[in-house]
Amino acid sequence: MAYPESARAYVLAQYGRVYVDGLARRVGIAGGACAAAPGDGGVSEDQGRFSSVPRPNGHPWRVSAPQNLTPGSDMAGEVVALGPDAKGWALGDRVTASFFLHRTGDNYNTDIMNSALGAPVSGVLREYCAFPAHSLVAVPEHLSFEEAATLPCAGVTAYNALFGGPRPLTAGETVLIQGTGGVSIFALQLVIAAGAQAIVISSSDEKLAVAKRLGAAHGINYSHTPAWDEELKKLTGGQGVDRVVEMGGNTTLERSLSAVKTGGHIHLIGQLGGIDDVPAVSVVVPAIWKELHIRGNSIGSVAHFRCLLRVLAARPEMTRPVIDRVFDFADARAALQYVGKQQHVGKVVVRM
Numbered sequence: 001m002a003y004p005e006s007a008r009a010y011v012l013a014q015y016g017r018v019y020v021d022g023l024a025r026r027v028g029i030a031g032g033a034c035a036a037a038p039g040d041g042g043v044s045e046d047q048g049r050f051s052s053v054p055r056p057n058g059h060p061w062r063v064s065a066p067q068n069l070t071p072g073s074d075m076a077g078e079v080v081a082l083g084p085d086a087k088g089w090a091l092g093d094r095v096t097a098s099f100f101l102h103r104t105g106d107n108y109n110t111d112i113m114n115s116a117l118g119a120p121v122s123g124v125l126r127e128y129c130a131f132p133a134h135s136l137v138a139v140p141e142h143l144s145f146e147e148a149a150t151l152p153c154a155g156v157t158a159y160n161a162l163f164g165g166p167r168p169l170t171a172g173e174t175v176l177i178q179g180t181g182g183v184s185i186f187a188l189q190l191v192i193a194a195g196a197q198a199i200v201i202s203s204s205d206e207k208l209a210v211a212k213r214l215g216a217a218h219g220i221n222y223s224h225t226p227a228w229d230e231e232l233k234k235l236t237g238g239q240g241v242d243r244v245v246e247m248g249g250n251t252t253l254e255r256s257l258s259a260v261k262t263g264g265h266i267h268l269i270g271q272l273g274g275i276d277d278v279p280a281v282s283v284v285v286p287a288i289w290k291e292l293h294i295r296g297n298s299i300g301s302v303a304h305f306r307c308l309l310r311v312l313a314a315r316p317e318m319t320r321p322v323i324d325r326v327f328d329f330a331d332a333r334a335a336l337q338y339v340g341k342q343q344h345v346g347k348v349v350v351r352m
Contacts, residue, residue: 009070009126010332071336072125073099073118076139076148077352086133094139096305097124099152101135103301113298117152125332127352137305140313143321150321150347151308153299154182159308160300161245161267162190167293171195173242176232176259177216178252180207183269185322185346187245188214193315196242199235201228210345214322229259240264248273250281257286265293322346 076096079089089095100108101115117123139148162169169175173196177187180202191198192215199218200211208219218235222228233240240261246253251273256266287294300308312319324344327335332350339348 007127008329010072012067012069012071066120066122069119070122070124070126071118072123072350073116074149074152074154075124075129076145076151080128083130083133089133089136094145094148095136096139096148096152097129097131098135098137098302098305099156099299100301101132103299104134105301105303108298108301116299125350127329135302137302137309140309142313142316146323146326146349146351147321149349150182150323152305154347155186155308155312155321156300156305157183157269157297158186158190158245159311160304161269161295161297162187162194162243163307164297164300164304165265165267165293165295167265169194169196169243173197174199174236175243175245176201176241176256177211177245178247178256178270179272180204180211180345181247181272181342182347184245184247185211185214188216189319189322190311192216193311193318199232199241207345210322215318227255229255232259236261243267245269249275250278253281253283257281257283257290257292260290260292262290263292264290265295268294268296323349325349326351 074096076094079091079093079095082089082091097117098104099117100112101117101121103112103115114120139145162175169191171194175187175191175196175198177184177191177198177200180200184200188198188200188211198211198216199220200208200216201220201222202208202211203221203223205219205221208216208221211219220228220231225231240259241264242261243265244256244260244267246256246266246268247270249268249271253266260266283292283294286292322345324346325335325338326349327338329350329352335348335350338344
């Protein structure tokens with residue numbers, strides 16, 4: 001297939017609090033080391049898939065982004081063109097791309113942060129994209145494009161949190177997972193695949209039922225049980241959980257500090273409960289007295305991605321991505337709005 005000079009893309013006139021009104025239009029395509037659409041490279045128009053559409057209420061980390069930005073950070077598709085530096089790839093390869101284009105291993109720094117797809121780098125909600133070859137990873141044969149498109153942000157984040165630190169998750173541990181969104185569901189699946197026990201909290205009995213079907217040992221509805229940290233202590237014989245996959249930020253952190261056992265781990269991932277309008281929580285006293293291991297987690301690297309894919313290939317029955325809903329490319333605005341309602345379990349995908 002020829003690599004076109006232009007293609008359709010969703011463009012945000014302004015990156016701000018509300019940006020679901022971006023319009024599809026034709027934009028120029030920058031040359032790249034390896035083309036694979038959709039993304040910042042190229043893929044077959046009717047075969048590309050991508051997910052992880054950005055939240056309609058704005059980015060929590062206040063990334064500086066240019067005008068006319070194309071949103072979206074996750075994709076999967078087929079290589080349709082190769083640049084002179086695209087070593088190791090061939091036309092027709094099924095690929096996906098790292099969230100941070102230049103984070104290949106333990107090289108995380110400010111420059112790497114600025115290579116994030118979707119902001120500040122223009123993202124993947126487009127028909128064709130150009131990627132540096134080192135940012136790509138091969139899609140396992142057992143995964144569809146839709147399934148592979150769910151992995152770059154949520155899947156890699158969950159893997160890095162549980163296995164990327166100095167003390168990886170081991171069998172027999174008990175892990176608290178907050179919520180049932182993309183990262184949380186991947187974390188649940190990876191915990192079960194590792195032979196550990198998962199406890200999930202959510203405000204929805206229906207979502208907790210899904211989590212239990214996926215293998216969660218217990219589900220706690222925090223709307224009915226606001227003191228969920230005390231309930232967790234009861235479930236663990238008064239000891240607390242070994243790890244917390246912390247998604248809420250300051251709205252949940254205080255109870256997470258209470259729920260984790262002495263010497264336990266808190267993986268700081270999300271700020272879904274808000275930032276400016278939520279009082280900050282001090283971790284100093286509980287972290288000292290309980291000798292906690294608290295680690296921030298900003299997605300992961302190409303190396304983490306490849307490790308995740310090996311786990312998925314080894315345990316496909318336990319780790320197949322959970323897709324809540326698939327939207328067509330023309331309905332990308334509706335996909336953004338659907339994600340903003342936070343009614344989904346797992347991932348939402350836009351199909352090219």
